[in-house]
Amino acid sequence: MRAAVLTDIGGLDRLAIAEVPDPGPPGPGEVRVAVRAAALNHLDLFVAGGLPGIDYRFPHVVGADGAGVVESVGAGVERVRPGDRVMINPGIPDRTCEFCRAGEQSLCVQYRILGEHLPGTLRGAVLVPGANVAPIPDLEPALSWAEAAAFSLVTLTAWRMVTTRARVRAGEWVLVWGIGGGVSLTALRIAKQLGAKVIATSSSDAKLARARELGADVTLNHATQDVPKEVRALTAKRGVDVVVENVGAATWEKSIRVLAKGGRVVTCGGTSGPMLVTDVRRLFWGQYTILGSTMGNDAEYAAIVGELAAGRLRPLVDRVFSFSQVRDAYAYLERAEQLGKVAVEIPPS
Numbered sequence: 001m002r003a004a005v006l007t008d009i010g011g012l013d014r015l016a017i018a019e020v021p022d023p024g025p026p027g028p029g030e031v032r033v034a035v036r037a038a039a040l041n042h043l044d045l046f047v048a049g050g051l052p053g054i055d056y057r058f059p060h061v062v063g064a065d066g067a068g069v070v071e072s073v074g075a076g077v078e079r080v081r082p083g084d085r086v087m088i089n090p091g092i093p094d095r096t097c098e099f100c101r102a103g104e105q106s107l108c109v110q111y112r113i114l115g116e117h118l119p120g121t122l123r124g125a126v127l128v129p130g131a132n133v134a135p136i137p138d139l140e141p142a143l144s145w146a147e148a149a150a151f152s153l154v155t156l157t158a159w160r161m162v163t164t165r166a167r168v169r170a171g172e173w174v175l176v177w178g179i180g181g182g183v184s185l186t187a188l189r190i191a192k193q194l195g196a197k198v199i200a201t202s203s204s205d206a207k208l209a210r211a212r213e214l215g216a217d218v219t220l221n222h223a224t225q226d227v228p229k230e231v232r233a234l235t236a237k238r239g240v241d242v243v244v245e246n247v248g249a250a251t252w253e254k255s256i257r258v259l260a261k262g263g264r265v266v267t268c269g270g271t272s273g274p275m276l277v278t279d280v281r282r283l284f285w286g287q288y289t290i291l292g293s294t295m296g297n298d299a300e301y302a303a304i305v306g307e308l309a310a311g312r313l314r315p316l317v318d319r320v321f322s323f324s325q326v327r328d329a330y331a332y333l334e335r336a337e338q339l340g341k342v343a344v345e346i347p348p349s
């Protein structure tokens, strides 16, 4: 079976198309999905560069997000049948630990993500737990494979960040950094659905124009404008209630500075660097809350699939690459020119 694999860590020149063993039939509770498209996330770039804590076994099959056709199901799987078109939730919990039993699967002590801790979706077929697939809702127009593949990781991540963790409410001010990325774009859309006033930033005026089309109340070019100063002016010196972060080192200090008293910062990553400096005097005097968030639980995944079925949060796909162009797809994502998701189509084998 053909797969996109890393032959080593270190960069995109270690990415190749190779033959890998067929994953075989599904075991009890598992589903075998013929993958028709995968979508890339910043996580995939981190995995290619080398992440501490991953037990890499090369060749390492990449890709977290995917969608395809159920080929066969193992004993005990009832929610899908062979032939169903499904999206894959890439976060795989052990379903036994105290957090799983409490319904908080993304807090699982053995939480694993496809393409990171487990072989990924950029191959002809993948085995996943039955609980990790959801039938693709019927929409008009129908979702493409690329759109379906682009749905799960960023929508789940943004949903938990904005609703469960930051608890954004109608009328609140929310600042979202770097609107080109999938999590940021989706966080903007969710915050607007909740009735918040959203300030979106980008270094690209074209992306800011798109953000306004998607409902951003205010857009700021963080390359040419002083974001904290502009936010103070916009909010009569008050600041914003919530900052949605995934940039990290380059923006963190400003994220704290733009908060209103009692404000919250919610973060799911640090694309510009992981080590952050926080002035504790600002933190306690402002009585701020710093919230970490990753992926989401089963109830949140069901909620976002429901949103999609209701015609909301349809994935925004920027560009679709062919399977043989997978390295070009990674390079395109690395250049951060995209507005929305980057997907890779996988031909039926």
Ligand SMILES: [Zn+2]
Pocket: 093, 094, 095, 096, 097, 098, 099, 100, 101, 105, 107, 108, 109, 110, 111
């Ligand atoms: Zn668990």
